Amino acid sequence: xxxxxxxxxxxxxxxxxxxxxxxxxxxxxxxxxxxxxxxxxxxxxxxxxxxxxxxxxxxxxxxxxxxxxxxxxxxxxxxxxxxxxxxxxxxxxxxxxxxxxxxxxxxxxxxxxxxxxxxxxxxxxxxxxxxxxxxxxxxxxxxxxxxxxxxxxxxxxxxxxxxxxxxxxxxxxxxxxxxxxxxxxxxxxxxxxxxxxxxxxxxxxxxxxxxxxxxxxxxxxxxxxxxxxxxxxxxxxxxxxxxxxxxxxxxxxxxxxxxxxxxxxxxxxxxxxxxxxxxxxxxxxxxxxxxxxxxxxxxxxxxxxxxxxxxxxxxxxxxxxxxxxxxxxxxxxxxxxxxxxxxxxxxxxxxxxxxxxxxxxxxxxxxxxxxxxxxxxxxxxxxxxxxxxxxxxxxxxxxxxxxxxxxxxxxxxxxxxxxxxxxxxxxxxxxxxxxxxxxxxxxxxxxxxxxxxxxxxxxxxxxxxxxxxxxxxxxxxxxxxxxx
Numbered sequence: 001x002x003x004x005x006x007x008x009x010x011x012x013x014x015x016x017x018x019x020x021x022x023x024x025x026x027x028x029x030x031x032x033x034x035x036x037x038x039x040x041x042x043x044x045x046x047x048x049x050x051x052x053x054x055x056x057x058x059x060x061x062x063x064x065x066x067x068x069x070x071x072x073x074x075x076x077x078x079x080x081x082x083x084x085x086x087x088x089x090x091x092x093x094x095x096x097x098x099x100x101x102x103x104x105x106x107x108x109x110x111x112x113x114x115x116x117x118x119x120x121x122x123x124x125x126x127x128x129x130x131x132x133x134x135x136x137x138x139x140x141x142x143x144x145x146x147x148x149x150x151x152x153x154x155x156x157x158x159x160x161x162x163x164x165x166x167x168x169x170x171x172x173x174x175x176x177x178x179x180x181x182x183x184x185x186x187x188x189x190x191x192x193x194x195x196x197x198x199x200x201x202x203x204x205x206x207x208x209x210x211x212x213x214x215x216x217x218x219x220x221x222x223x224x225x226x227x228x229x230x231x232x233x234x235x236x237x238x239x240x241x242x243x244x245x246x247x248x249x250x251x252x253x254x255x256x257x258x259x260x261x262x263x264x265x266x267x268x269x270x271x272x273x274x275x276x277x278x279x280x281x282x283x284x285x286x287x288x289x290x291x292x293x294x295x296x297x298x299x300x301x302x303x304x305x306x307x308x309x310x311x312x313x314x315x316x317x318x319x320x321x322x323x324x325x326x327x328x329x330x331x332x333x334x335x336x337x338x339x340x341x342x343x344x345x346x347x348x349x350x351x352x353x354x355x356x357x358x359x360x361x362x363x364x365x366x367x368x369x370x371x372x373x374x375x376x377x378x379x380x381x382x383x384x385x386x387x388x389x390x391x392x393x394x395x396x397x398x399x400x401x402x403x404x405x406x407x408x409x410x411x412x413x414x415x416x417x418x419x420x421x422x423x424x425x426x427x428x429x430x431x432x433x434x435x436x437x438x439x440x441x442x443x444x445x446x447x448x449x450x451x452x453x454x455x456x457x458x459x460x461x462x463x464x465x466x467x468x469x470x471x472x473x474x475x476x477x478x479x480x481x482x483x484x
Contacts, residue, residue: 040074058434102352113342139327146176155184166240179198187256208262214419248270257448285297289311310322311323
């Protein structure tokens with residue numbers, strides 16, 4: 001009864017607000033007479049003039065609404081969405097249980113500032129997450145707004161807990177665009193170009209990805225792992241002494257760096273080095289967490305224990321929320337007031353995240369990810385086996401529904417040294433395939449400094465919609481290759 005009353009109240013608030021705006025403003029005609037934009041074209045032009053040039057956009061239209069695996073633009077164009085807001089709307093757009101939980105929280109308490117008091121959704125979210133942590137030692141939580149902020153907090157925690165300063169990151173890794181997160185981001189120079197000096201005390205080693213070592217895709221995993229761990233040993237001997245090194249930060253599956261899974265042996269090697277020298281292992285699960293890879297967290301595939309884990313994106317299905325999870329023995333070293341933030345752990349976002357955790361468990365999301373993952377890999381491997389396509393696909397990789405296809409290129413980074421450079425390959429294959437997909441009704445994205453297209457469909461996507469998206473992708477690839 002109470003829920004029904006709240007829903008009715010929310011409906012009345014929304015309807016009344018709309019009517020009041022129309023009454024006060026005099027309707028669309030009055031707005032237009034006062035120079036207020038009312039058409040989609042006018043608003044797009046306003047955006048082109050006044051939204052910062054620092055934002056890039058995949059499309060130029062106005063996204064008006066979303067439902068499940070689809071989005072619709074103001075011009076009526078409907079697209080199957082294989083981006084999920086870059087891995088955020090993991091349960092599809094406007095999942096009814098998540099949106100309902102947020103709407104009801106809006107009628108109870110919108111903002112309970114974390115430095116003033118506890119609020120119920122925050123604590124309920126901790127309660128939901130404790131049982132699914134990849135290791136029971138991860139028992140202390142702080143919720144913030146974005147992945148970048150959570151990375152900043154993780155670095156801060158590592159430095160305080162160890163009394164050391166240096167951070168080791170991965171070539172190809174992406175952790176955000178804010179000052180500290182930008183310093184440990186090594187996927188593209190665009191994120192830090194022109195703003196140096198960035199945060200000092202950062203060193204990097206090659207991720208076990210064949211590009212990082214200038215080797216062909218057929219290189220055995222053991223070779224890539226040993227080369228990367230050798231570089232880590234050299235770094236600790238030549239650049240950052242263990243006694244000065246606070247943490248190693250790693251994505252167990254590279255996101256912006258190309259959707260490259262780390263071999264369990266590499267992650268275990270990092271764990272061994274950290275244990276030997278008292279260094280903390282920060283695992284960034286911002287994009288790979290919350291059932292995206294077929295387990296609740298990607299790190300579970302390796303069995304490796306993080307000291308600190310960073311979460312965001314799929315955590316709240318579109319509501320701004322991130323988290324830093326650590327060991328209480330470490331977080332107890334933080335003085336009260338060390339962490340905080342005006343909107344940190346917002347009540348509405350936390351309520352949405354509680355619903356997300358319940359849906360993942362209650363709607364068998366992990367099983368769906370595993371089933372759809374097999375179908376997606378089968379489809380992409382079938383495309384790759386086409387004699388007309390095979391010479392131009394270097395790799396199909398990923399885990400769960402975090403999957404990538406890498407194409408050949410005539411002019412990629414370090415082309416003159418790269419053994420996979422293909423002089424007769426069409427230029428800009430990945431971005432051209434993405435454009436063709438969008439024209440055919442599939443929203444999809446590129447990633448990394450290489451020619452990579454990434455698949456991030458909703459975790460609850462149906463068999464039919466996955467098949468439809470894979471078929472559009474195959475059509476787009478063949479079309480671009482024909483065009484040359």
